[in-house]
Amino acid sequence: MKNIYMDNNATTAVKPQVLEAMLPYFCEQFGNPSSVHWAGRMVGGAIDKARGQVAELLNCSSAEVIFLSCGSEGDNYAIKGTADALKEKGNHIITTSVEHPAVLETCEALEKDGYDVTYLNVDQNGMLDLVELEAAITDKTILISVMWANNETGNIFPIEDIGQIAKKHKVRFHTDAVQAVGKIPVDVRKANVDMAVISGHKIGAPKGIGAMYLRRGTKISRFMHGGHQERNRRAGTHNVPGIVGLGIACELAQQSMDKDYAYVRDLRDTLENGILSTIPEVKLNGHPNADFRLPNTLNVSFNYIEGESLLLFFDMKGIAASSGSACTSGSLEPSHVMGAMGVDIVLAHSSTRFSLGPDNNRDEVNFILQELPAIVQRLREMSPLYKRDEPTPLSCDDCRMVNKVCA
Ligand SMILES: Cc1ncc(COP(=O)(O)O)c(C=O)c1O
Structure with missing residues (x-):
């Protein structure tokens, strides 16, 4: 049995070219870039190069890129660092109810410190009302x-x-671009963003490396205290191999984005249309117009089924997908994103995410489409919520027995 990986929004495999570029920085070029001697100087150039590669993908200048450990750190830094730096100006933050926990829990922590946070609602398709945002x-x-x-x-x-609304009202704008970057164009200048966060392990770089775009001149309080790395913005010895890997991953993403978009979207659309057309009582979670969704992501609920049970059955067939986000799986609570979209609790519990990548292929999609109907049917048969076909009453007495009214 061949394994099928469709959980690329949780993490991705390190790309071979990324690994190859990183390898020299473990043993041969191992210096600390903050050191003035030859070993330090050897790696300084590699960091500058990677900074340029990240900047190129985001359309900013190299000086506006800060390396850090992951997307969660970037979100924490952007939000807490802004809250502290601008506390004399105000204490109100606007975010949405469907953010990643790295944003939501940071905002909740700030509420305990006296900040006031507005969590914007989304509609049933998971989209925001910009009039509500501006208001x-x-x-x-x-x-x-x-x-x-x-x-x-x-x-x-x-x-x-x-970004236009933020500019008009002179309010700082942060975006968690962790899932968007590498899949769709992320142009921070065009979007008038002040801070954008990306994470290496979502785009074929290793885990433990991320970056933040911080617009030149943006006042922010330090989050990590200690050394003076990253022009005093982020303390901690540089993760040189990770930084090199992130740089190459950004360059590769830029080179192949159009091709990957078309390829992955075609696979995802085939999977989506196949599931929706062959399995009854399935709900698509997200915008019905696929143009408004990432090309690789499909989230569907199979009525009457526990998402976790479905994942176990998938796993037995070698299929890796996910229910809710990776960070919340393991919790019995339905996803906060489904809750915010008003998805019925039973359907929310059955929400299943397939997140594809350029390494997937049509045979894998066909295999899932072939296996899924039987798995769903089997799980429905086991579900106490599933209404099995009731026998046709033989007579009016039978009708009364099953509490039915004859037409
Ligand atoms: C939208 C979003 N933001 C932030 C993160 C956190 O990134 P990291 O795992 O690098 O901390 C994730 C990870 O799943 C994510 O999907």
Whole structure:
């Protein structure tokens, strides 16, 4: 049995070219870039190169890129660092109810410190109302934080429009671009973003490396204290191999984005149309128009089925998908994103995410389409919620026995 990996929104395999570029920085070029001697100087250039590669993908200058450990750190830094730096100006933050926990829990922590947070609702398709967003801005608003694309549904938010609103009201704008980057164009200048966060392990670089775009001149309080790395913005000895890997992954993403978009979207659309047309009582979670979703993401609920049970059955067939986000799986609570979209609790529990990547192929999609109907049927038969076909009553007495009214 061949394994099929369709959980690329959780993490991706390191690309061979990325690994190859990283290898010399473990043993041969191992110096600390902060050192003045030859060993330090040897690696300084590699960091500069990687900074340029990240900047190129995001359309900013190298000086506006800060390397850090992961997307979660970037979101924490952007939000807490802004809240502290702008506390004299105000204490109000606007975000959405469908953000990743790295944003939501950071905002919740700030609420305990006296900040006031507005969590914008989404509609049943998981989209925001920008009139509501603009109306939420007050003279105390210091930050708008809206993700570029949602990790569970793949929904893409209108970041350029939000950037215009933020600019008009002179409010700082942070976006968690962790899922968008590498899959769709992320142009921070065009979108008028002040801070954008990306994570290496979602785009074929290793885990433990991320970066933040911080617009030149943006005031932010330090988050990590210690050394003076990253022009005093982020303490900690550089993860040189990780930084090199992130740089190459960004370059590769830029080179292949159009091709990957078309290829992955075609596979995802085939899977989506196949599931929706062959299995009854399935609900698509996310925008019905696939143009408003990431090309690789499909989130569907199979009525009457527990998502976790489905994943176990998938696993027995070698298929890796996910229910809810990787960070919340293991919890029995249905996903907060499904909850915010008003998805019925039973359907929310059955939400299943397939997140494809350029390494998937048509045979894998066909295999899932072939196996899925029987798995779903089997699980439905086991579900106490599933209404099996009731026998046709033989007579009016039988009707009364099963509490039915004859027409
Ligand atoms: C939208 C989003 N933001 C942030 C993160 C956190 O990134 P990291 O795993 O690099 O901390 C994730 C990871 O799943 C994500 O999907």
